[in-house]
Amino acid sequence: xxxxxxGTCRFDASRRRKIAPSPLVTKLRRGFPxxxxxxxxxxxxxxxxxxxxxxxxxxxxxxRPDHVHLIVDGWAARYKLLHDGSRQITAFLLPGDIxxxxxxxxxxxxxxxxxxxxxxVAFVAPDALEQLMTSRPGVARALRWSMLVDKAILRAWLVxxxxxxxxxxxxxxxxxxxxxxxxxxxxxxxxxxFPLTQEEIGDALGLTPVHVNRVLQRMRADGLIVLHRRxxxxxxxxxxxxxxxFSAAYLHAVDAALPAVRHLAGVAIGAGxxxxxxxx
Amino acid sequence: xxxxxxGTCRFDASRRRKIAPSPLVTKLRRGFPxxxxxxxxxxxxxxxxxxxxxxxxxxxxxxRPDHVHLIVDGWAARYKLLHDGSRQITAFLLPGDIxxxxxxxxxxxxxxxxxxxxxxVAFVAPDALEQLMTSRPGVARALRWSMLVDKAILRAWLVxxxxxxxxxxxxxxxxxxxxxxxxxxxxxxxxxxFPLTQEEIGDALGLTPVHVNRVLQRMRADGLIVLHRRxxxxxxxxxxxxxxxFSAAYLHAVDAALPAVRHLAGVAIGAGxxxxxxxx
DNA sequence: CGTTCCCTTGACACCGATCAACTCTGGTGG
DNA sequence: CCACCAGAGTTGATCGGTGTCAAGGGAACG
Numbered sequence: 001x002x003x004x005x006x007g008t009c010r011f012d013a014s015r016r017r018k019i020a021p022s023p024l025v026t027k028l029r030r031g032f033p034x035x036x037x038x039x040x041x042x043x044x045x046x047x048x049x050x051x052x053x054x055x056x057x058x059x060x061x062x063x064r065p066d067h068v069h070l071i072v073d074g075w076a077a078r079y080k081l082l083h084d085g086s087r088q089i090t091a092f093l094l095p096g097d098i099x100x101x102x103x104x105x106x107x108x109x110x111x112x113x114x115x116x117x118x119x120x121v122a123f124v125a126p127d128a129l130e131q132l133m134t135s136r137p138g139v140a141r142a143l144r145w146s147m148l149v150d151k152a153i154l155r156a157w158l159v160x161x162x163x164x165x166x167x168x169x170x171x172x173x174x175x176x177x178x179x180x181x182x183x184x185x186x187x188x189x190x191x192x193x194f195p196l197t198q199e200e201i202g203d204a205l206g207l208t209p210v211h212v213n214r215v216l217q218r219m220r221a222d223g224l225i226v227l228h229r230r231x232x233x234x235x236x237x238x239x240x241x242x243x244x245x246f247s248a249a250y251l252h253a254v255d256a257a258l259p260a261v262r263h264l265a266g267v268a269i270g271a272g273x274x275x276x277x278x279x280x
Numbered sequence: 281x282x283x284x285x286x287g288t289c290r291f292d293a294s295r296r297r298k299i300a301p302s303p304l305v306t307k308l309r310r311g312f313p314x315x316x317x318x319x320x321x322x323x324x325x326x327x328x329x330x331x332x333x334x335x336x337x338x339x340x341x342x343x344r345p346d347h348v349h350l351i352v353d354g355w356a357a358r359y360k361l362l363h364d365g366s367r368q369i370t371a372f373l374l375p376g377d378i379x380x381x382x383x384x385x386x387x388x389x390x391x392x393x394x395x396x397x398x399x400x401v402a403f404v405a406p407d408a409l410e411q412l413m414t415s416r417p418g419v420a421r422a423l424r425w426s427m428l429v430d431k432a433i434l435r436a437w438l439v440x441x442x443x444x445x446x447x448x449x450x451x452x453x454x455x456x457x458x459x460x461x462x463x464x465x466x467x468x469x470x471x472x473x474f475p476l477t478q479e480e481i482g483d484a485l486g487l488t489p490v491h492v493n494r495v496l497q498r499m500r501a502d503g504l505i506v507l508h509r510r511x512x513x514x515x516x517x518x519x520x521x522x523x524x525x526f527s528a529a530y531l532h533a534v535d536a537a538l539p540a541v542r543h544l545a546g547v548a549i550g551a552g553x554x555x556x557x558x559x560x
Numbered sequence: 561c562g563t564t565c566c567c568t569t570g571a572c573a574c575c576g577a578t579c580a581a582c583t584c585t586g587g588t589g590g
Numbered sequence: 591c592c593a594c595c596a597g598a599g600t601t602g603a604t605c606g607g608t609g610t611c612a613a614g615g616g617a618a619c620g
Contacts, residue, residue: 032385062529080439083525088439100431102424105312110432110530144382147427151380152390154434159360159368161442162486166576197598206442211576213600245363249342250390446608477566491608493568509617 022046023096023184024070030183030253031149032142041136045129046072046122058113058121059099065109067123069099074119075195079203080111089204090154092116092196094180101147102126117195145252152250161206164245169205170215171244174225178234179248194232302326303376303464304350310463310533311429312422321416325409326352326402338393338401339379345389347403349379354399355475359483360391369484371434372396372476374460381427382406397475425532432530441486444525449485450495451524454505458514459528474512 025039034042049072052058058069058076071093078091090111091097103109104126133140153176160172178192186192198216199209207215219225224240226233234240241247305319314322329352332338338349338356351373358371370391371377383389384406413420433456440452458472466472478496479489487495499505504520506513514520521527 078435080435082439082443086443088442090435090438100428102421102428105421105425106428106432106532107534108529110532111435141382141385145385148380148382148386151431151434154431154438155358155360155370155391158370158434158438158441159362161438162368163362163366199598208577209599210578210601214576217600249388252386252390254387479566488609489567490569490610494608497568 023072023094024098025096026185027096027183028142028146031145032254033138034142035138038136038138038142041132041139045070045124045132048123048125050121050123052076052115052119052121054115054118056115058115058119059109061110061112062108063112064107065099065103066126068101068103068126068129069113070122070124071095071097072120072122074115074117075193076113076115076119076121077200077204078111078113087203088206089200090157091150092177092204094177095184097150098143098146100150101129101143116200149252152252156250157204166205166207166211167215167218168244169207170201170212170219171224171240172246173201173205174232174234175237175241175244175246175248176251178232178237179251179253183253188237189234191226191231191233193230194227195230303352303374304378305376306465307376307463308422308426311425312418314422315418318416318418318422321412321419325350325404325412328403328405330401330403332356332395332399332401334395334398336395338395338399339389341390341392342388343392344387345379345383346406348381348383348406348409349393350402350404351375351377352400352402354395354397355473356393356395356399356401357480357484358391358393367483368486369480370437371430372457372484374457375464377430378423378426380430381409381423396480429532432532436530437484446485446487446491447495447498448524449487450481450492450499451504451520452526453481453485454512454514455517455521455524455526455528456531458512458517459531459533463533468517469514471506471511471513473510474507475510 022039022043025034025042028034028042029039059065061081073095076093076097077089078093079087079089081087093113099113133143156172156176160169164172177194178188181192182188197209198212201207202209202212205212216225216227220227223235224243225235302319302323305314305322308314308322309319339345341361353375356373356377357369358373359367359369361367373393379393413423436452436456440449444452457474458468461472462468477489478492481487482489482492485492496505496507500507503515504523505515
């Protein structure tokens with residue numbers, strides 16, 4: 001499906017310079033207070049860290065999941081294949097993202113995880129995780145919160161693919177990824193790493209690479225983004241978010257990324273003030 | 281958006297006759313052994329059972345979730361609204377289905393839940409649930425399994441909307457719902473309750489009601505289904521599943537509904553024998 | 561017995577898929 | 591060091607699946 005890796009080394013280096021030591025801890029703290037002890041305990045899970053090459057599977061579809069996978073560095077994608085050979089990406093996994101908790105309860109994985117860049121993944125033993133969660137309720141709550149956010153993102157993706165046209169889909173994805181990258185410590189207005197190929201974007205959004213290309217051309221022409229050499233710079237986030245109908249609420253970040261555009265859907269729902277808040 | 285209810289009483293009655301006392305227990309036992317004590321304990325959660333009328337919200341978008349909701353009887357839908365007024369349904373909730381576990385960890389719900397038929401819902405206090413899960417590890421594991429299955433279904437929906445054409449989407453949805461209804465005790469080849477309007481089907485699949493109608497006409501003409509008066513009979517499940525590319529694996533039911541069509545995607549993945557197994 | 565959903569049907573428009581080249585870039589090997 | 595090569599991006603022409611708009615029919619409820 002894909003294999004090439006281009007400039008990923010430079011890409012890697014630039015990320016390491018900027019990111020906080022543990023992306024997982026950084027991410028969780030956006031949603032949940034975590035004591036330093038809890039944070040340290042989480043770091044202990046990364047004992048068994050392995051490197052997965054660009055384009056290789058971390059876990060394949062139908063394989064029995066015997067570990068929980070935690071992305072330490074690089075980008076990965078959850079995907080499912082159809083019998084006609086097409087692929088649907090159901091999630092992009094960034095540093096700090098985790099595979100399904102307790103996935104070992106299932107006989108076989110219903111999806112694969114593939115490395116989109118050179119990847120560092122921590123393989124966590126389910127027992128160790130379980131033990132940590134019982135001994136440290138704070139960690140347990142934080143990880144459960146993280147799983148809820150994953151699910152919320154998945155719902156947002158379904159909405160995106162089901163109810164928006166191609167242009168809005170791409171824009172919404174870019175908004176989401178930018179918000180998630182900001183949480184990881186990238187500045188809001190600087191170019192951020194963006195290693196996705198147009199084919200991968202298409203596989204995530206239910207579009208063909210050809211059409212993704214056309215949409216990107218348009219977005220560049222409109223001055224919304226600069227996307228070049230695996231770096232993405234969002235020039236006008238507010239306009240992008242407005243056009244995409246993006247609302248950061250579903251990411252459930254507490255104070256970090258404030259909702260950019262909160263739409264009032266139908267009947268008034270209160271929380272009117274927040275609607276005027278724009279992201280930075 | 282919708283409000284009418286048609287024939288739901290008859291519909292209700294026929295379901296009660298057939299279903300095991302607790303749909304939740306029935307469902308969980310498909311994935312997990314549950315002792316009788318555990319099952320009884322689960323029933324204890326249904327103390328506070330409320331009725332929600334057809335078309336009303338169980339919980340609205342942006343509301344703070346202060347209960348976990350368990351569907352006792354009737355159908356409901358998770359949905360999100362867009363600012364242009366369109367709606368995307370992200371899940372159909374059948375008896376035994378639960379709202380997100382630990383959703384109370386979130387400040388506000390990122391989606392609403394609406395009753396599609398007259399509904400009986402158990403409002404479970406988060407504390408009571410938490411307590412039950414700590415005191416009964418078996419229950420905890422079963423509920424976590426259930427959450428994983430929910431997520432797997434969500435991924436399957438994304439694949440459906442992202443990568444299949446309208447006809448296959450409808451067929452895939454029907455296959456999934458049939459499998460889930462079978463778990464609830466409906467016979468595989470008998471008509472089963474199916475209260476969805478064509479608009480609701482469209483909102484779940486990213487289609488317009490008009491087009492859903494045309495697809496259904498076609499499926500009827502092809503002898504695949506009989507859908508009439510809120511009853512659905514699948515005439516030729518194998519053919520339906522094959523045309524939809526449906527594989528029941530993602531439902532993670534242990535022995536109940538065997539995979540209908542298991543597709544081999546690209547490279548051989550092993551488990552070759554299972555590929556020939558058809559459902560019933 | 562009228563009203564209200566919901567379903568149905570037809571004509572037409574358009575977004576995005578498909579097919580097929582061609583370019584550009586970075587990496588590889590002679 | 592240069593030539594080649596593979597993968598990604600780009601562009602144009604054409605086609606088809608779905609959306610849209612509009613009108614009418616049928617069943618259940620009050």
